[in-house]
Amino acid sequence: MNFLSSDHTEGWHSPHGRRIRDIVLGMNDGMVTVVSFLGGLTGSAISSRAVLLGGIMTGIAGSMSMFFGGYLAAKSQSDFFQRERDREWREIHDLPQMERNEVMEILERMNFTQDEAKLFTNRITSNPEVWHEFMMKEELGILDSSKGTPFRDGAWLGLSFLLGSIPPVIPYVLENNTGKSFNLSLFISVLSLASLGIFKSRLTREPLYKGAVEMALFGGIAAILGLFTGTILPRIIH
Secondary structure (H helix, E strand, O other), X not given: OOOOOOOOOOHHHOHHHHHHHHHHHHHHHXXXXXXXXXXXXXXXXXXXXXXXXXXXXXXXXXXXXXXXXXXXXXXXXXXXXXXXXXXXXXXXXHOHHHHHHHHHHHHHHOOOOHHHHHHHHHHHHOOHHHHHHHHHHHHOOOXXXXXXXXXXXXXXXXXXXXXXXXXXXXXXXXXXXXXXXXXXXXXXXXXXXXXXXXXXXXHHOOOHHHHHHHHHHXXXXXXXXXXXXXXXXXXXXX
């Protein structure tokens, strides 16, 4: 039996699955942020061109924010995991008996008998690399797939946000009437969010309608709240 095999790692938590998760997150944030922002500007009765420019600037600024946020988050995670790896190596080297006892305790919690736990403990601790990997996974819950790639993670989030911000602004390129543009923008965004929700549901093996309804509903609510804010807030201020 191989306790260290990563074959059973959940696909959603694998590097490939994490990348898809970043894409879904970034595109969802891009669409919801921009369409709600456009709703606020549309309600404030400014020109269609000004709304379009504001939407484009919001998409670019948001994508940069997502890039740096994703980079810093992945960098912090990588630094933390590296410190934990180094600490575990030190403990194996400086406190081997304590670490062996911890291996025994972990195996006993897995319902191994004491004799079986002793046998596997001797096998595991006979190879420092295997020992270290076992402690990282079973004691700390850190898998090889947990390793971050800060620049790549940030780039995927930023690019996904930027792509998600495109559908809401398209109607403002084609139509000068801000009211009509927003209605079409909301329709396109909700449709895009529903499609993204279906894609997410296929990955997570949920009912397709669940992801579609959730993402479309929350995106629509955010857009309507943005429109409401853009209509009511200027009246309050003035």
